[in-house]
Amino acid sequence: MAEAKHNSDDYLRMYRQMVRIRAFEDQANQLYLSAKMPGLTHMYSGQEAVAVGICEALTPQDHITSTHRGHGHCVAKGADFKAMFCELLGKEEGYCRGKGGSMHIADQSNGNLGANAIVGGSMGIATGAALSHKMLGDGQVTVCFFGDGATAQGLWYEVMNMAALWGLPVIYACENNGYSEYTKTEEIAAGSMTARAEAFGIEAHSIDGQDVLAVNKLSAELVARCRKGEGPFFIELKTYRYHGHHVGDINRDYYRSKDEEAEWKTTRDPITGFGKWLQSEGIVSADDLVAINDAVKQDAEAAVQYALDAAYPDGSEVDMHVYAGTRHALSA
């Protein structure tokens, strides 16, 4: 593992944040399987080192844009379990008052500009946020999370061009989990991901997205350089999606083998790997890790129960928040 931060507290926070993401997703999956969650959701499990490694390099004010597979980014950027589960269940206390759900979940107060259900849909928003911050001169950095599937969207090439022309403080973080929905990425993507960014003169990196320290080290460097006006940057993070495209995508042998899934889970799991490293460095004991895991699981279970018991929004909210400054759009 590459070293980045040198403080045990930082390491433990990164470990705990990855465990929190996994625990959140395990609970969300159970909510779906037990038919307690409206709609469906896209699991982030397996990709935790990406969200945590990057978000730990950001301040709460720095912005991110997220994706349909966005719970991990939301947790990593500082969100609270209760408001997240409330959002997943369409409850009033959700981050979006139940109006967004899983695919639009975001803790806006921590710089999350929203999960986006249009693949690649946030690339303009992230680049525009970077333009804003450059104009305002506040030194903030924006990270645009997207998957390998989104690299097929033309929007990305338009905004990368402008980001490069204008030197915007944005980092394009491509989580290459190998699958574009139900299709192997190698079947939909020609050439290399990094070459695409390099074509615009953007410095591009490709790294192991299962190694949280490597992700954090590179992110911290690039964020610092963005703040100095050296952006934009591109990172391809090679990672793996443990579940199907969404929670209902269970029988997926036709595009991905169980052996492949088992290999990633047993040999390249980001949480297990980092846990082992923490022990080998003498930072924690096996018991310490179990205690963290148990405490997080309890937190998640309590938050789920809280959300299950929480109130739905009143029907009068249906036409609220259509327009800023207009309390009810349909009775104004």
Added chain:
Amino acid sequence: MRQITLGKAVNEAIAEEMRRDDRVFLMGEDVAEAGTPFKITAGLVEEFGTGRVIDTPISEPGFVGMGVGAAMTGTRPIVDLMFGDFLFLVMDQLCNQAAKTHYMSGGKLTVPMVLRTNLGATRRSAAQHSQSLHALVAHIPGLKVALPSSAYEAKGLLKTAIRDDNPVVIFEDKLMYNDKAEVPEEEYLIPFGEAAVLRKGRDITLVGTSSMVQVCLKAADLLEKQGISAEVIDPRTIVPLDEATIVESAKKTSRAIVVDEGHQSYGVSAEIAARIAEKAFYHLDAPVLRFGAMDVPVPFSPALEDLTVPTPEKVAEAAAKICRGELVHAA
């Protein structure tokens, strides 16, 4: 009072708002030194610099999307879309992103962005540079839509749009950029959702939007010569729509025609006519009529293009018929 062109009025509105609020900036294709193909933004880059008057590549989805993100994070972009026809290129950014962000975030994020664009046929520009597509965006909750009908409205509505905390799409009639109207030297704003009654009348209500306001006023002149008194209403914004003023007028006159340059089918004229029919039905003496652009792609040849848009003569003829109690759609 001084008279200035619609183009100059737009330029003044942008300049005044950029002087007032340094978070306001302008971006789009050829908005800086070129001042747009219509020369509307000429001079702004000299005053505000290339940091706030930004020429973009020809990447409409890209720079509209960036406008959305910039608006969400503390600045107030005016995004210039060179032709209204290019709306089709930016629909995801405008309708899936800008329009829904405030709602989907439970009211926590806002998108104070203005998309300036245009509408209007008869410029001999053929089917991809002549459309009036405001109905497309008016259909999407979360967007506001302004349709200035003169230099006065263009300035007052644009200033209001720039100060609004929501995404606003403002359509200027590209054939009116050189038309002059009285515009005060001193600052003024035109509130959204307040129609203007441009001419009082008692026999029929003509509701016209944007380019069609002049058509309605000319039709009213023609009708006056026949002893028919037409009331002319300009909604000025179609989202929000000042329904009350329109419905009350229709109740008073008992007849109404709605004229709008979008395609007639499934359009703005249909929406306003339906609201009049729903809310003034028992006061009406005739069916509410619609006039829109003909339901064909806009043709190039002047001989064909001129057939596709409503004219004062056609509107006046139909108005006179229904005022006489004749059936317009009997044939």
